[in-house]
Amino acid sequence: MTARLAFAATAAVVALLSIDGQSHNLDEYLQAARLSLVRDRVALELDLTPGVAVAPGIIAIIDQDADAAISSEEARAYAQTVMSDVRLSLDGQAIGVKLDRVEVPSAADLRSGLGTIAIRASSSVDRLGGGRHSLQFKNDHRPGGAAYLINALAPDDPAIRVLSQARDPIQREGRIEYEIHSSSPARWFWLFAVVACFPRQVVAFVRKLRTARAT
Amino acid sequence: MVTRTWKLLIFAIVACGGIGTARSFQTPAPDGTARAVKAAEAFLSTLDERQRAKANLGLNEQTRIVWSNLPTGSKMQVGATERNGLKLGDMTPPQEKAALALLAATLSAEGYDKALAVVGADQVLEEQSAPKRAPTQAVRFGRGEYYLAILGKASTTEKWMMQFGGHHLAINVTFAGRQQVLAPTHTGTQPASYSITGKTIRPLGDENDKAFALVNALNPEQQKQAILDVQVRNLVLGPGTDGKTIQPEGVRASAFTGPQRTMLLDLAREWVGILGNEAAAAKMKDIEGSLPETYFAWAGPTTNGKGAYFRIQGPAVFIEYAPQGQGDNNTDHIHTIYREPANDYAAKAVER
Numbered sequence: 237m238t239a240r241l242a243f244a245a246t247a248a249v250v251a252l253l254s255i256d257g258q259s260h261n262l263d264e265y266l267q268a269a270r271l272s273l274v275r276d277r278v279a280l281e282l283d284l285t286p287g288v289a290v291a292p293g294i295i296a297i298i299d300q301d302a303d304a305a306i307s308s309e310e311a312r313a314y315a316q317t318v319m320s321d322v323r324l325s326l327d328g329q330a331i332g333v334k335l336d337r338v339e340v341p342s343a344a345d346l347r348s349g350l351g352t353i354a355i356r357a358s359s360s361v362d363r364l365g366g367g368r369h370s371l372q373f374k375n376d377h378r379p380g381g382a383a384y385l386i387n388a389l390a391p392d393d394p395a396i397r398v399l400s401q402a403r404d405p406i407q408r409e410g411r412i413e414y415e416i417h418s419s420s421p422a423r424w425f426w427l428f429a430v431v432a433c434f435p436r437q438v439v440a441f442v443r444k445l446r447t448a449r450a451t
Numbered sequence: 452m453v454t455r456t457w458k459l460l461i462f463a464i465v466a467c468g469g470i471g472t473a474r475s476f477q478t479p480a481p482d483g484t485a486r487a488v489k490a491a492e493a494f495l496s497t498l499d500e501r502q503r504a505k506a507n508l509g510l511n512e513q514t515r516i517v518w519s520n521l522p523t524g525s526k527m528q529v530g531a532t533e534r535n536g537l538k539l540g541d542m543t544p545p546q547e548k549a550a551l552a553l554l555a556a557t558l559s560a561e562g563y564d565k566a567l568a569v570v571g572a573d574q575v576l577e578e579q580s581a582p583k584r585a586p587t588q589a590v591r592f593g594r595g596e597y598y599l600a601i602l603g604k605a606s607t608t609e610k611w612m613m614q615f616g617g618h619h620l621a622i623n624v625t626f627a628g629r630q631q632v633l634a635p636t637h638t639g640t641q642p643a644s645y646s647i648t649g650k651t652i653r654p655l656g657d658e659n660d661k662a663f664a665l666v667n668a669l670n671p672e673q674q675k676q677a678i679l680d681v682q683v684r685n686l687v688l689g690p691g692t693d694g695k696t697i698q699p700e701g702v703r704a705s706a707f708t709g710p711q712r713t714m715l716l717d718l719a720r721e722w723v724g725i726l727g728n729e730a731a732a733a734k735m736k737d738i739e740g741s742l743p744e745t746y747f748a749w750a751g752p753t754t755n756g757k758g759a760y761f762r763i764q765g766p767a768v769f770i771e772y773a774p775q776g777q778g779d780n781n782t783d784h785i786h787t788i789y790r791e792p793a794n795d796y797a798a799k800a801v802e803r
Contacts, residue, residue: 264776266685270695283691341526348590350525352691383684390696398698403681412698 263289265378268385271371273396273414276363278324278371280333281356288349290381295343304343311340315355321377324359327369331359366418368399374409386410483557483727484607484626490556491605491613494549498537502546506537510603510612515623515796519690520637520786522573522618523596524589528691535602535614540595550599557613557624557631562725565638568654569620570594571647572640576618592618610800619786621690624726627800631730633723634791637690641775641784655785658772661718663755665747668711669702674753676702683750683760686771686788696792699764701748712742719763722770722789734791737767758782766792 266285271278286294298306298314315338324331336358341351375384384407388398395417403410431438495503508514517535519527526532539547555563577593596617603611608628615622619639625632640654653659669677679700687697704715719738724731738745745765751774752759758774758781769790774781793799 264684268685268687270687270697345526348525350521350590352528383682385683385685385687387687388698390698401698401700405681407681407683 263287263381264383265290265294265381266383266385267375267377268387269373269375270387270389271373271412272389273371273391273398273412274393275396275416277358277360278326278331279356279358280322280324280373281354282318282322282375284318284353284355284377285351286346286349286353287381288347291346291349291351294378295346298340298346299343306340306343311338311353314338314340314353315357318355318377319357321375322357323372323374323376325372326361331361333357333359364416366416368413368415371412371414372410373412376408379408382408384408388412388414483631483729484629486556487553487613487624487626487727488605488607490549490553491601491611494546494553494599495601495605497543497546497549502537502541506599507601508535510610514602515612515625516693518614518616518621518623518635518637520619520621520639521690523591528689534598534600534616536598536600538596538598538617540593553599553601553613554615554622557727558622559724559726559728559731562727565654565725566615566620566622568652569638569640570597570617571652572642572645572654573597573618573620575645576641610797612796622725623796625797625800627797630733630797630800631726632791632794632797632800633726633730633734634789634795635690635693636722636725636789637787638722638725638789639784639786643783643785655772655787658718658721658787659785660755661714661721662749662761662772663753663759665711665714665718666749666753666759666761668714673702673706673711674749676706677747677749678753679748679750681750683773685775686773686786687762688769688771688790689786689788693795696769697764699746699748701746701762701764703743704745704747704765705743707742715742715745715747715763719768719770722787723768725789734767738765741766756782768792 264287266287268283270281297317298310300310300313312335315335319333319335322333324333334357336356338356339354341353345351373386386403386407388401391398391414397415397417399413399415401410401412495507498506514535516529517527517531519525519529519534521527523534539550542550554566558566571594573592573596574594577591580592597620598614598616600614601611602614603609605611606626610625610627612626613622613624619637619641621635621637623633623636638655643655644651644653646652666674666677688695704712707715716735716739720731720735723734723738726734742765745763745768748762748764750760751757760771760773762772763770769792770787772785772787775784775786
């Protein structure tokens with residue numbers, strides 16, 4: 237009976253490999269990370285796509301009660317495991333990563349090698365001052381057969397400028413160097429707006445300052 | 452006096468904005484849009500009421516994002532389980548003819564040939580995989596699994612979309628009066644090369660060859676900047692990542708010689724030129740204008756015949772080309788993406 241089951245399982249995997257496997261990577265666990273930089277927060281987007289040959293192993297880990305359905309609790313528990321394998325540090329100090337949400341496709345979609353597990357996490361940090369900063373990221377989740385991607389998202393804040401991205405050859409580990417300008421275009425905009433809206437008051441204030449300095 | 456001047460200034464700004472808004476949709480649409488509208492109406496007229504309800508959907512933020520690289524039977528990155536529209540396999544021959552006529556009216560001749568070459572590759576995949584497929588298997592490949600959808604009402608003045616897609620193909624053209632925007636569009640292929648009646652077809656062969664020619668035309672210093680010393684196994688901003696922008700990497704085209712710039716533009720034209728000629732020419736002008744701020748990045752070997760990833764990224768364009776898999780067998784399965792930063796689905800087009 238066990239031999240029959242094993243044969244059936246092997247046949248099923250071979251069938252999947254011959255169909256879906258032809259069109260997508262079979263034995264890789266693609267783990268694509270995107271990091272966004274904000275002054276008081278680091279956000280991590282991690283998209284995990286197990287290939288058809290590795291999907292059964294991943295499903296077995298996620299589907300803890302083996303009922304062939306992935307509950308939200310099971311999805312969250314798996315995402316927490318992934319988060320515990322991820323290391324983030326800012327300016328040399330390790331920072332904790334909090335899971336914000338996770339979306340896991342059905343077991344059937346994962347099994348076909350076409351499903352992506354989307355994990356969104358973030359880390360609150362003390363508001364960073366101007367100057368140069370360094371964010372390091374390492375993904376130690378299931379390294380056997382993993383294919384990694386790491387990319388910095390372009391910062392929304394014009395005061396933040398990415399200087400460089402360095403990664404190891406397989407993109408398991410990366411470092412993003414960036415700098416924060418203390419005076420951003422947004423600040424100049426508000427300064428201009430204040431001068432434009434209250435010209436008399438600004439002139440009076442400047443005169444007052446000059447007088448105070450002169451005396 | 453000051454208050455009066457400010458009021459006048461604000462009025463002038465608002466008035467100019469209003470005039471600009473009205474003008475963008477009142478200017479006569481180029482012939483390409485008019486041709487596509489006519490072909491869309493002709494296609495819809497061949498359908499019965501039930502088919503029309505499936506093929507013609509509203510255009511909104513939920514419908515426009517339903518596209519994928521994945522084959523029929525898979526859950527897409529955005530969560531949908533079926534593409535928008537009506538598939539070729541469910542059309543009668545006259546309906547299919549009208550559907551392809553709409554595609555031809557929207558795309559350039561080269562773009563139309565490229566789209567059908569991708570469809571042809573998937574038909575080859577279907578013929579190889581169908582005999583081995585388990586009856587319970589939902590995933591399907593082949594020509595019959597390509598869907599055509601019209602989102603919104605086809606119009607020379609209002610915003611609407613044409614989507615044509617299936618496995619390895621998602622052509623999303625947004626019409627906004629005089630503007631036509633191709634982004635986001637996905638092309639891919641597997642196999643990368645196949646033969647029909649003795650003729651070899653490489654759906655993305657020119658993209659591959661032109662990219663290798665460009666990277667080999669760079670001097671050692673430029674190559675040092677362009678080549679990322681990493682492996683890149685898939686698209687970074689593939690399906691399901693709308694609205695995201697990654698930090699550019701590689702060598703800036705501002706450092707390129709004239710011939711190198713021409714090669715880069717010619718490479719980008721492989722995607723931009725999918726669109727009808729007038730719209731493609733306008734877009735190429737945008738890309739050329741922002742070339743000094745455009746980057747070219749490469750990962751992998753520089754010998755043509757081997758698999759390598761590349762990216763073109765600038766203010767007007769974002770293109771990725773990513774071979775799938777690893778080892779020597781990664782040249783037969785390709786994914787690509789074409790995006791326009793901040794202008795996917797013609798986001799910059801001014802609404803009336």
